[in-house]
Amino acid sequence: MSLLKKILIGLAILIVIGTVANYGLSYWISRKLPNIIQSDKDMPYNISYTDLDIVLLKGNITVLNASLSPKDSTAQLKSGAYGQIEKIRIEHFSLWALLKNNKISVDNIIIDKPEIILYPEENKYNVKGDLVKPFKNTVFTETVEVNRGKFTLLDTTDNTKLKASNINMLFRNIKIDSTTIDDNLPVKYSSYSLKCDSLFYQAGKQYNITTQELNISDTAITVNNFKLTPEQSRMEFAQSIPKEKDQYRIEVNKIHIPDLLWGFVNDTLYVRTPLVDLTKVNAVIYRPKMAPDDLSVKKLYSQMLREIKFDLKTDTIKLNDSYVEYQEQQSYDKPAAKVMFSDFNATIKNIYSPINKTETPQTTLDVNCLFMKSSPLNVHWTFDITDKTDAFTIQGKLQNVKSSVIDPVAKPLMNITTTGDLKEIYFTFNGNRNNSNGDFAIRYDDLKVKLYKKDGKDKNKLMSAVGNLLVKNDSEGELKETEVSVERVKDKSVFNFLWRFLYEGLKKTLLPKIISGGD
Template sequence: MSLLKKILIGTGVLILLLIIANYGISYWISQKLPSVLQSEEKMPYNISYRDLDIDLLRGNLTVLDAALSPKDTSGTPMKNGAFGKIDKIKIESFSLWQLLVNDKIKVQHIIIEKPEIILYPEENKYHVKGKLVKPFKNTISTETIDLTEGKFTLLDSTDKIKLQAYNIKINLKKIKVDSSTVKNNMPVKYSSYLFNCDSIYYQAGSQYHITTQKITLSDTSAIVNNFKLTPELSRIAFAKSIPKEKDQYRIAVEKIHVPNSVWGFVNDTLFVHSPEINLNKVNAVIYRPKMPTDDLSTKKLYSQMLRELNFDLQIDKINLKDSYLEYQEQQSYDREPAKVSFSNFNATVANIYSPLHKEEFPTTSLDVSCLFMKSSPLNVHWTFNIPDQSDSFTIKGHLQNVNSSTIDPVAKPLMNLTTQGDLEQIYFTFNGNRETSNGAFAIRYENLKVKLYKKDGKKENKLMSAVGNLLAKNDSDGDLKQADVSVDREKSKSVFNFLWRFLQEGLKKTLLPKIMTKKD
């Protein structure tokens, strides 16, 4: 027999053995894999698939039509826990040795296509770390995971959607899950991640829902497009549904951009650090109905709220660009709400932090440039120091060129007066703390006349209007008319109520005769 013939026969036998071995091992793996996945006693889920394709030469494994469902020990239909289906799972560089020797699935790359997960509520609080991570702590490790075209739905106890996300894409690199990581706050370790989805819907309690369009998140940055916080109730329905005074918010943000950030845990303490957060075209409307009973609980000032945070927060700068803010306050169901608006709103907030793990405590500042009531330039500079136990702060403002008719939507509902004329310049310095305030108020005006109304806000109090216009000068003769102002804080009210009462007192002291300022 020639050498060539021997080589051909040997090669043929070898190929035949490889084919037999491939089929044999493939069959063995197809039988072994389900037992590995189910071998953990604490594994709470059944995992199944329609077909399994194994390429031993390349170390690749493809699972088709995989399904995930909770183990049913009762024999009755279940709507409890996580249910899922996945079109395809492709595993690249599969380690046969780890499966044979250690009953572990170790791979280089996992590709998950079109997963759809539905999470039903459980009788006990759902715990991802305990339910999904711990059962796999000795089973799977991989360098990279790619997930494409995913859909996730979280239902509440009535089977209504609480959270839903569409067209999810995830990339995770250098994933590690083992007996040491599962003990940490972050049970899955990774070197980097990238998350994308087309839209998110979230039911944020009984009164609001949140929607977004495209979201892009990574381990260092975040972009959220068209964020919206929308009330579930109309204003009147909201006012009738609350036992005590409470604000209703309607907020839209065209774009939220965090260009650089870092977060994690140090000794079980969460830290969140970012040099900058950008909010573009915020549109916020705040509605406060005064018809329900007053909420007399003490309201914390911002310095106290930041001082009492139990995690390490550090944001160097927050930028609001080209935004619109509106506050509405309604005194009764039969009266229109007072409206205060701030358009072309641009602001920079510097040094937002919690004192935890800090050695330096810089002053927190807010600088605002906007149009008051869509027409009058307003600039505000607000400062406070977070560690200051007295919660002292200073707000300085300058308002220009106010046609008095533009403030009637505020003055009539809240002060029972309307005006005619021009307020050319208003300056104020408001020094406050958790107890009281003092400062200065100055105004320059001309051709000013007032019209005062009776308590119901409908009929003019002609006598008081006549007396007021008779005794008060209708202009300041080109000079600033100044007054020292002091107002005690109502601790059941917000800092903005505190500021408004300070400004209201300044207006009364400078515009109205003393005989008319003794009572609102």
């Protein structure tokens, strides 16, 4: 027999042996692979599929029509996670790690069209215990990719609490093992990205949050068409609250955080970003005054930031081309008074907590907008979160206020209407957790007043006549100035504090001893 023929026969034998070995090993792996997970007593799920394709030479596994269901759940009483996955592709798995250590070490895991429904459990769902720990000795992979996924979280009445559609995710350098399992982030990764077309979240019993396109990565967040929508009508809300409370309706065209850093140092969460950019915020705040007063002490913003329990540092928050409206309704038979701020642009600097900080710069807020859609308003607000007196200063300038603009607010809230123009108002409001003092100045033309009785319906002729005798028709081009001091009502907000300061300034410059008079 020639040497060439011997070589060819040898190669043929090797090919046959290799083919048989490949088939045998593939068959063994197809039996062995699901048992690695299923045999773990900590694995809480049953996993099944319709087809499993293994290409041993390339180290690829394809699973078709996989199903996931909890081991201890029944058709009558579902709990935990249920899933249907069209295809799972595992690329370049390590046969040696599988044979020697019962570990799955792969380059890539690609999951197509997963649909996951998470039912409530008797015990609170725990990511570490229910999902991560069963794999603590199993999975190492360079990337995990999810394409066109859907996720639904149900509450105890099978109503949707959270829903996301067309989810696309990519995680790089995934590691789960005994060294990571007890960390705050038990799944380690080098980077991630998440995109979805829409998101719905039931935020408590009173609000829903929805978004359209959502893009999140380890370094940035972009949210389009964010909406916080009340579930109740205003009447339902007013009748349901035991104490005074605001109802919010907020829409944001775009939320952009271009540079985000977060994680844990020991057990302390840190969140840091140089910029949060909000475009076209539309916020309507409604307060029904029919409910009893909430007499709890209200914290000022400096105290709220000072008491944050994690490491927060935001250099700048910007609101661009926005609109803010506050509505207050005194009774069911009166319409709500509205205060509107349009063309609202604001820059807030140095929003932070004191944790892990060596520098404590002042927090500042600068606003320019149109008051009641017509009068330019500029505000500069400063405070230091480390000052435990909660001292702050608000400086403002308001120009060209028409009586026709402020009457819809002044009449329901103050039982007063005016004719004439307020040309300029300046104020410096120095406050703290107990009291305030500052300066107030006003210039006006052709001003007259009408005061109403407490029911707001009948004119108080005597008080109106006396008031107009005391008020000059104009300030003769000069600013009328006064010093103002008011005590803080601690069960009211800082905006009530500011309003009472301005109200006192108006009283002292325009209507001495009149507005606070009787019937």
